[in-house]
Amino acid sequence: MAELLDNLKQLVELDRSFGIEFQGKPAVLPGEGLGASAAGRTTPVSRPPSPVVPLPAANVAPAQPQAAPGSQRPAVPAASGLAAADLAAIASAVAGCRACGLCAQRTTTVPGEGAPAPEVVFIGEGPGADEDASGRPFVGAAGQLLDKMITAMGFARSEVFICNVVKCRPPGNRAPEPDEIAACQPFLEAQLGVLKPKVICLLGATPLKALLGLSGITRLHGQRQVWRGIPVIPTFHPAYLLRNAEAKKPAWEDLKAVLGVLGREPPRR
Numbered sequence: 028m029a030e031l032l033d034n035l036k037q038l039v040e041l042d043r044s045f046g047i048e049f050q051g052k053p054a055v056l057p058g059e060g061l062g063a064s065a066a067g068r069t070t071p072v073s074r075p076p077s078p079v080v081p082l083p084a085a086n087v088a089p090a091q092p093q094a095a096p097g098s099q100r101p102a103v104p105a106a107s108g109l110a111a112a113d114l115a116a117i118a119s120a121v122a123g124c125r126a127c128g129l130c131a132q133r134t135t136t137v138p139g140e141g142a143p144a145p146e147v148v149f150i151g152e153g154p155g156a157d158e159d160a161s162g163r164p165f166v167g168a169a170g171q172l173l174d175k176m177i178t179a180m181g182f183a184r185s186e187v188f189i190c191n192v193v194k195c196r197p198p199g200n201r202a203p204e205p206d207e208i209a210a211c212q213p214f215l216e217a218q219l220g221v222l223k224p225k226v227i228c229l230l231g232a233t234p235l236k237a238l239l240g241l242s243g244i245t246r247l248h249g250q251r252q253v254w255r256g257i258p259v260i261p262t263f264h265p266a267y268l269l270r271n272a273e274a275k276k277p278a279w280e281d282l283k284a285v286l287g288v289l290g291r292e293p294p295r296r
């Protein structure tokens with residue numbers, strides 16, 4: 028009973044931190060987590076494990092990273108140099124990248140930010156208008172909610188790393204196309220190769236599909252997955268939670284699952 032009351036108290040505190048009153052009813056989760064691109068995806072597809080950061084040698088350009096002529100792949104440090112490559116080098120490569128059409132309308136690139144050796148990495152879909160203007164991930168309304176989620180978990184934003192599947196804003200905040208995700212994937216994989224988090228938290232359907240090849244965030248949220256040996260917990264995108272308050276309760280359970288991977292519980296308030 029004490030544990031039940033404690034969980035209830037934590038939920039109330041989280042909902043308050045999310046900016047709403049606690050809704051003590053079962054969650055009814057409409058549709059997919061975020062974006063029209065998730066519609067209709069119900070069958071998980073297993074993806075065979077990949078070697079660490081499969082980057083063609085032709086894309087290696089550590090000093091002035093640029094895409095190889097005719098290549099659709101962005102230039103990032105080679106796998107052999109990743110141990111020594113820092114996040115600034117990857118961000119620099121992102122800044123010069125024109126490997127997909129999203130470069131055409133971007134104001135600035137949004138590589139991601141946070142601790143260089145975090146326990147948790149949060150991965151969203153792509154930059155929105157605020158992020159495109161500032162060059163920082165999750166700084167709009169959804170970002171403010173993500174900040175509250177991170178705080179509720181007992182972390183400061185500076186203690187985790189936050190990034191997106193694509194580093195340039197899709198026009199009109201549409202979901203990134205598969206070819207755009209594929210073009211940008213080496214950057215994400217390079218970041219994860221440097222960061223080496225203890226757990227990855229995927230925010231919505233797009234990173235679930237991009238990193239794991241799985242569809243169905245409504246069904247798979249909170250279920251532990253693995254990417255190259257790293258535990259992965261999918262949950263809903265904060266933008267989805269802003270529109271669907273009833274999903275905050277299961278999202279909080281997902282965040283507790285993230286903490287569970289670390290052997291932690293939410294801080295008492």
Ligand code: SF4
Pocket residue numbers: 101121124125126127128129130136193194195207210211
């Ligand atoms: S979205 Fe990624 S692959 Fe496309 S231009 Fe931007 S950095 Fe390059």
